[in-house]
Amino acid sequence: MKESEWIQLIAAGCNRDPRQINRLFECDAEILDLNGQMWALTLDQFSPEEDLFTSEEPEKLGANLATATLSDLLAAGAKPEFFMQGLTLPQGVDELFVRQLTGGISGVLAEVGCSLCGGDMGTADQWRFSGFCMGRVLNNKPLSRIMPKQPQTLWATGKFGDANFAALHNKATPRFELRYKEAQVIYQWATACMDTSGGLMDALWWLHMLNPDMRFEIDLDQVPLAPEVRKAACSGLPAEAFLLGGAGEYELIFMVAEPLGSTGQEALEAMSAIRIGEIHDRSSGLFFRKRGKVVSEMKSAPPCPREEANREKYIQAVIGMANELFGENKVT
Secondary structure, three states: OOHHHHHHHHHHOOOOOOOEOOOOOOOOOEEEEEOOEEEEEEEEEEOHHHHOOOOOOHHHHHHHHHHHHHHHHHHOOEOOOEEEEEEEEEOOOOHHHHHHHHHHHHHHHHHHOOEEEEEEEEEEOOOEEEEEEEEEEHHHOOOOOOOOOOOEEEEEOOOEOHHHHHHHOOOOOOOOOOOHHHHHHHHHHEEEEEEOOOOHHHHHHHHHHHOOOOEEEEEOOOOOEOHHHHHHHHOOOOOOHHHHOOOOOOOEEEEEEOOOOHHHHHHHHHOOOEEEEEEEOOOOEEEEEEOOEEEEEEOOOOOOHHHOOOHHHHHHHHHHHHHHHHOOOOOO
């Protein structure tokens, strides 16, 4: 079964509180109306086997774990306030590792004014981490992945592909950008928002599936790629393969209704947001454009690492889909 099918199976066997506003998959966080105040809650689990986060730099690992957990609340239009963690440490780990890991986590929490309330600990062969965060939704108006049926533009907060590049070449995981300040600007203008925890193409596919009556046109010439990805493309590996892989950057992609107006345009440009496409209400599908022309349509979800027999088969599936979708239209 696919991951989404497992989630649906589990959810169907449990009661859903009537105070919960969002339906399955509709929002990066879970939204509850508690006595008239909207709260956003999220829980994420991370491991070196699935997420491929490297741990040679414990401080960066801690910062990335906190950033990845908080990202869901930022995408939902909420202010992170309370944090809890389940931390499994490698057997024989030393005090310095724990101090540096904790320093990375606490640094990110301090940046957004979020407090660690408690958690649980354990030991195993490899580290594992579960992060929980909750916070109030700004103005009681959460952002979801569902957009209004009207023309929109699609924007991104940063570059893509570096996490997948690192995972493929067994290099150190890059430090993720905490988009807290950007999220406050996004909230003022966005109609919908999602993070790229599973990579850019995974996020685009989810938005397409959740808004099936909309036509997404992604301008590949405008998608900002990490420098490593462009170098890889020059050596013959499709650049788009690094957008299809499941190692995400935890950037935010968001939709803005047209016409935006000069004030909104200036606000988004001031935070260095990049316009990467348009969304139309005249037809449906997920299309990719290059040099002003549509070159392909994405008709199935990106390969999932949990559904492939091993890492090598997963990599080949990603490269195969990149070639099928983009062929000779590689970014150079």
